[in-house]
Amino acid sequence: MNAPAEALIKLDGITKVFYTDEVETHALAGVHLDIRKGEYVSIAGPSGCGKSTLLSILGLLDTPTDGRYFLNGRTVADLPPSERARIRNREIGFIFQSFNLIGDLTVFENVELPLTYRGMKSGERKQRVEAALERVGMAHRAKHLPSQLSGGQQQRVAVARAVAGEPLILLADEPTGNLDSRSGEAVMDLLRELHRAGATICMVTHDPRYARHAERAIHLFDGRVVEDMEMAVTE
Amino acid sequence: MRTLLQDLRYAGRLFRRAPGFALVALATLALGIGATTGVFSVVNGVLLQPLPYHDPAQLVAVQTSRTQARDDSMSAPDFLDFQARNHTLAAMAAYREDVFTLRARGVPIQADGALVTAEFFTLFGVRPLAGRFFGADDAKAGRALAVLSEGFWQREFGGDPGVVGRTLQLGGASYTVVGIAPASFAWPQERQIWALATRAAPEPPIATTEGYLTNRGMRYLDVVARLKPGVAPATARADLETIQTGLARLDPDEEAGRSVSVTSLQEQLTGDVRHVLLVLLAAVGVLLLIACINVAHLLLARATGRAREIGIRTALGASRTRLVRQLITESLLLSLAGGAAGLLMATWITAALVRLAPHSLPRLTDVHVDPRVAAFAVLISTATGLLFGLVPAWQVSKAGPSDALRAGDTRTGAGVASHRTANIMIVAQVGLSLVLLITAGLMGQSLLRLVDQDPGFHPEHVVSAQVFLPQTQYATAAAQTAFYERFLQRFASQPGAPPIAIAFPLPLGSGGSARASFQIQGQPEPPHGTRPVARMGIVSPGYFRVMGIPLQRGRGFTDAARDAPPRAVVINETLARRYFGGADPLGAHVDLGMGPDNGPPEWFTVVGVAGDVRTGSLRAAPEPELYLSYREFLLPFMTAVVRTDRDVGAVTSAVRTAVAAVDPNLPLGEVRTMPDVIAASVQQPRLRALVLGSFALLALVLATLGIYGLVSYSVATRTREFGIRVALGAAPGEIVGLVLGLGLKLLVAGAAVGVAGAWAVTRGLSGLLYGVTATDPLTYAVLAALLVAIGTVASYIPARRATRVDPMTALRSE
Structure with missing residues (x-):
């Protein structure tokens, strides 16, 4: 395990309000949060507490209504769409509950996609994709389509896609939610290995079994951080 | 159920x-x-x-023609021989289109009509709306009878049944109306009066001193026939060819080399x-x-x-x-x-x-x-x-x-197949649209080039008015010439009268044409029947000036030249170039075959070379043409042309006054400006271009909607994919590019299909094109590019929409 370093992510009074007709919904209500490089953080909380909204804001998929967001020391809350896209592509890796692989692309092409957006040369892309697939044990399935894989395999490909670009942080939204327990465990093992190798991971989960894999647990309730504690990691 | x-x-x-x-x-x-x-x-x-x-399949048109000859009308003696000696026709009738003048409701009017033989109506098997049609007895008795069309009867006589039995003065001659033809009867097209020929065949349209019933060179009749039951047109043709062979032996000069055609009337018409x-x-x-x-x-x-x-x-x-x-x-x-x-x-x-x-x-x-x-x-x-x-x-x-x-979970096999099917449909749609666009583009270009074509004269400010003479009243060339001379004088004598001339035919008008074979003095005489043929224009002095036709060399006709032998002829540039080569045509002598058969040639002297005029149509290249003064040769179907800045109404009034001063019973025919005459001459290509252009425009709209629909559909079904791509760092431009790429791929494939399709299809349209080839690369390239550009714009709208996909909503949609 790496020693915690300086804050990679710093949220300062982040709020998010959704307006529907005349109803205001406060999804996040003044969240203060620091995530340091090399940390493995789990975010938990009941349904509707703001977990996914928080992850969207962390992943620059959504903008806060108020508050400041520093990523790697730089404020990113109000960047234009193209700059946000650039940061998402280079500094953030996503792992979704429903894998979100593109059905028309092969495993290799799916993993290659973020590198293509980065404008990386094809030789380097190939090298990185092969390495990422090797890392998740899916190199032998590079030419397959997602529909030819099991759920667990698809999620491993999604992890490979997330790490291929060597992002600053991996954001995982219920990564085991669509998997059976065996496949879920395998994916969690994979994340743990990535963390050991230095990856910063922020994972939303409501499954306490998997939350225990993280070294820090944050509990959200009604859009606020109500608990933030260091954990003893179970092996 | x-x-x-x-x-x-x-x-x-x-x-x-x-x-x-x-x-x-x-x-x-x-x-x-x-x-x-x-x-x-x-x-x-x-x-x-x-x-x-009645039994329209048995109705045929009979024509005889020489190879490459343009006139397939029949002479009266030929008609009579075919009628008497055939074994395959139940009936045969001849007719000649004519214009009748008469007074109706107190004013002189002009009516399109036909002089027909007695068998005409019986042959068609129609029933009269009122009264009766002609019979053989009428012809034998030499009765002057007429039948009116239903439309003319209604319009000019208010549908009065009492008209039947009444006597009408048609061109100064008395005709008794014996019947009304129903509106459904329209042969020849747009006729209002049919008059019975008082002899075995209708008389010719020009005053002649020779017996037209025996002159095989005077070809002016159209002939229709009814086949005997069970007889096919080919059989009838073989029968009539046998007769034609006999005629060729009898009169080789006029009949040798002619062949007979028997065409169904429907085919002939349409x-x-x-x-x-x-x-x-x-x-x-x-x-x-x-x-x-x-x-x-x-x-x-x-x-x-x-x-x-x-x-x-x-x-x-x-x-x-x-x-x-x-x-x-x-x-x-x-x-x-x-x-x-x-x-x-x-x-x-x-x-x-x-x-x-x-x-x-x-x-x-x-x-x-x-x-x-x-x-x-x-x-x-x-x-x-x-x-x-x-x-x-x-x-x-x-x-x-x-x-x-x-x-909704993932893209199913059927979903992928649906996308493939939709893609194929769009490619087909774009391809078909391009075929239509290219076809319309070629037609449009043809029309533009046609109307841009220099007619050889200056049509602006020229008004034309038909002044046709009834032959019954103006039976001789002298009487006809005298009328036109006096008419021109009366018009010119009006204060401030603009320049006027008369001509036949009116360039680009629809009033027929005349041709003459000719022989240039000093050039070898070609074998009989193979003399060169030129269009013939009959004009009055001042015609070239009024029409703005340049005289390249020499002069036009003048009053001073009247009756001064040798007689004058003006030729056009094409005739000069083709038949005189580099030699100077001025002063050359030309025989137009106007003298008596076997007599010495009657020489005309070339006094001028006029610029080429597209007389028959804007489409056709100028043909050799020669002009004679109306005092040398006259047809009673002259059109007055006036160059003036005055409005058409004032010109019409002035022409009508001049006509009425000479003959108060003579109606004025159609009055049109020359730009209108030219516009009418390109009405068919204009309609073709307009209709095809409308279809192409609709096709373009439909194809654009199709592309828009497909791309929108694709964006809608790929929301989640776009969400993933956005999450992975795709910039808005990349998403737009992705969606546009899909549309563009289909557009380019469709354009390729369309170009290939148009390449194959438009070759069959060559006959309808002018000044542009069926495979004109510029038309193909411009229209394909236009279609692709419009389709790309149509794709851009949903592409922009794709960039607005909320990635979180898209990624959560399960």
Whole structure:
């Protein structure tokens, strides 16, 4: 395990309000949060507490209504769409509950996609994709389509896609939610290995079994951080 | 039956629930079916409906012609010989179109008519609306009888039944009206009066000192015949060829080398327009196909969205056939409703086409939406319903129930197949649209080049007025010449009278033409019957100045030159170039064969060389042409041309005053400005370009909607994918590029198909083009680029929409 370093992510009074007709919904209500490089953080909380909204804001998929967001020391809350896209592509890796692989692309092409957006040369892309697939044990399935894989395999490909670009942080939204327990465990093992190798991971989960894999647990309730504690990691 | 009703009820409910979809689909179908039915109504009226005469298949036109000769009219003695000696014709009649003058409602008027032989009406087998037609006894007795058309009778005599039996002065001669021909009888086209020839054959249109019943060189008759029962046209032709061979032995100068043609009357009437109408029908058929593809695509998109419903039905035990039937019922309901709206639209389109069509288009009065047209509309509605319904129905019903029930989760096999089918349809649609666009583009270019063509004269500020003389009253050349001389003098004597001249034929007018064979003195005499032939213009002094025709060399006709031998002739540049080579034609002597047979030549001296004029049509290159003074040779069908800045009404009044001063009973014929005459001469290509252009524009709109619809559909079904791409760092420009790329790929593929299709199809249109080749690369390139550009713009709208996909919403949509 790496020693915690300086804050990679710093949220300062982040709020998010959704307006529907005349109803205001406060999804996040003044969240203060620091995530340091090399940390493995789990975010938990009941349904509707703001977990996914928080992850969207962390992943620059959504903008806060108020508050400041520093990523790697730089404020990113109000960047234009193209700059946000650039940061998402280079500094953030996503792992979704429903894998979100593109059905028309092969495993290799799916993993290659973020590198293509980065404008990386094809030789380097190939090298990185092969390495990422090797890392998740899916190199032998590079030419397959997602529909030819099991759920667990698809999620491993999604992890490979997330790490291929060597992002600053991996954001995982219920990564085991669509998997059976065996496949879920395998994916969690994979994340743990990535963390050991230095990856910063922020994972939303409501499954306490998997939350225990993280070294820090944050509990959200009604859009606020109500608990933030260091954990003893179970092996 | 019960399940069918159930399907119909369900289909109706679906359309009520999605009124936007139903409206767009209905409008598209109504447009396609309406346009197709409208054009079909013209094809039906002109080409398909049998002529409204008894046993019309047995009616034929008989012509004789020499190879490459343009005149296929028949001489009176030839007609009489064929009539007397054939074994295959039940009846044979001759006629000559003429213009009659008469007084109606107190004013002199001009009526288009025909001089016909006694067998004429009997041969057609029509019944008179009132009174009777002519008979052999009338001809034998030499009675001067006339039949009026129903339209003329109604218009000029208010449908008074008392007209039958009344005497009319036609061109100064008395004719008794014996009957009224029904409106359905229209042979030749647009005739108002038929007068019985008082001798065995109608007299010729020009005053002649020779017996026209024996002169085989004077060819002016049209001949129709009825085949004996069971006789085919080919058999009749062989029979008449035998007679023609005998005539060639009898009079080799006039008859050798002539061959007989026997053509069905329908073919004779519509042969010239058949190709054009079939091209238009094919074009509108393509438009309908494009409309079908659009609706099929709409249905496919909609049916894919109904995959879950289809899955439930399948899970509940519905067979694939049953599902297809239900979906086909829906498409048929849609197409029949579209067909009903299309039929309504077809009545407007038909009326518009009839209004726009040139008067020269035959059988326009037979064009209307009748039961056959309605049946056609029902037929194509059903066919289109099956066509656009079957593919989506088959496609959707192919999905297994588990696939369908999971629709939305991932892209199922059927979903991918639907996308592939939709892509193929769009490629086809773009390709077909481009074929139409290129066809219309070529036609449009032809028209532009045609109207840009220099006619060889300056039409601006020139007004033309027909001044036709009735032969009965002006029977001799001297009388006719005297009339025109006095008319020109009276016109010129009016204060401030503008320059005037008379001419036959009027360039680009529709009043016929004259040709003469000629021989240049000093050049070797060609074998008999192979003398060169030139167009002949008969003009008065001042004609070239009034028309703005440049005299390249020498002079035109002058009053001073009258009767001063040798007689003067003016030739055009083409004749000078072709027959004089580099030699100076001025002063050369030309024989026009106007002297008596076997007599010495009558030489005309070339006094001037005029600029080339496109006399017959803007399309045709100028032919050799020679001009004679109206005092040398005259036809009683002269047209006055006046160059003036005054308005047409003032010119008409001045011409009418001059005519009335010479002959108060003589009506003035059609008055038109020369720009109008030119516009009328290109009416058919203009209509072709207009109709095809409209079809192409509609096709372009439909194809653009198709591309827009497909790309929108693709964006809608790929929301999640775009969400993933955005999450992975795709910039908005990359998403736009991705979506545009999809549209562009299909557009380029469609354009390639279209170019290949147009390449193959437009070769058959070469005959309709002018100044542009059927494979003009610029037209192909510009229109393909235009289509791709418009399609790309259409793709851009949904592409922009794709960039606004909320990634979190997209990624969470399960």
